[in-house]
Amino acid sequence: AQTVTQSQPEMSVQEAETVTLSCTYDTSESDYYLFWYKQPPSRQMILVIRQEAYKQQNATENRFSVNFQKAAKSFSLKISDSQLGDAAMYFCAYRSGRGNDMRFGAGTRLTVKP
Amino acid sequence: NAGVTQTPKFRILKIGQSMTLQCTQDMNHNYMYWYRQDPGMGLKLIYYSVGAGITDKGEVPNGYNVSRSTTEDFPLRLELAAPSQTSVYFCASTNGLGRGDTEAFFGQGTRLTVV
Numbered sequence: 001a002q003t004v005t006q007s008q009p010e011m012s013v014q015e016a017e018t019v020t021l022s023c024t025y026d027t028s029e030s031d032y033y034l035f036w037y038k039q040p041p042s043r044q045m046i047l048v049i050r051q052e053a054y055k056q057q058n059a060t061e062n063r064f065s066v067n068f069q070k071a072a073k074s075f076s077l078k079i080s081d082s083q084l085g086d087a088a089m090y091f092c093a094y095r096s097g098r099g100n101d102m103r104f105g106a107g108t109r110l111t112v113k114p
Numbered sequence: 115n116a117g118v119t120q121t122p123k124f125r126i127l128k129i130g131q132s133m134t135l136q137c138t139q140d141m142n143h144n145y146m147y148w149y150r151q152d153p154g155m156g157l158k159l160i161y162y163s164v165g166a167g168i169t170d171k172g173e174v175p176n177g178y179n180v181s182r183s184t185t186e187d188f189p190l191r192l193e194l195a196a197p198s199q200t201s202v203y204f205c206a207s208t209n210g211l212g213r214g215d216t217e218a219f220f221g222q223g224t225r226l227t228v229v
Contacts, residue, residue, distance in 0.1 A: 006156075033216045044220070044222065045204065045206075045220035047218075050216065050217060052216075095208070095216060095218070100162065100170070101162050101172060102159070102208070102218060103159060104149070104156045104159075106155060107155070
């Protein structure tokens with residue numbers, strides 16, 4: 001079964017600075033999708049960014065970008081110009097290309113200091 | 115758009131009681147999932163379904179049952195509730211395969227306490 005590992009239970013960043021959250025995954029598949037979700041205290045799961053494994057180009061969404069290293073099975077999230085509203089739990093997720101399940105990492109709690 | 119709707123939002127159960135968590139989506143998604151999230155932890159997959167009439171176990175299926183009689187609904191049944199089932203439960207749905215949208219849409223969660 002696929003596994004997703006987030007090795008940083010907590011991270012902290014100063015407002016306006018940059019922070020990188022790490023994620024590694026284990027799979028034998030070649031076709032899959034990777035996601036970063038944000039979960040604020042409201043518990044709502046919010047999609048931050050997605051990456052298709054067949055695409056070599058790293059995804060970007062405004063201040064959020066990923067470093068996707070397929071051979072290393074690594075998928076890190078970079079948040080630039082951090083804002084107070086970025087404070088939340090961040091989950092890395094893997095979805096099989098067969099679509100039969102979707103697995104999440106344990107999460108990283110991000111604190112943003114003013 | 116309603117998206118994914120879960121009911122109830124909160125529930126307290128006594129040990130040994132049973133209940134059904136309801137989940138419905140109006141996006142015509144084939145794939146639906148149930149997760150549980152323990153305090154300070156990530157989401158663990160309980161069951162999933164790839165279409166009406168088809169369900170399969172995830173990582174932590176013991177103590178739960180599901181059914182998928184329609185595309186829209188994917189209820190989760192707890193039989194003989196135990197304190198270990200105290201958690202927040204999320205239902206999610208996503209589109210089929212292909213190069214289109216693969217994002218999962220989540221319900222607001224159900225906070226269940228078993229005492």
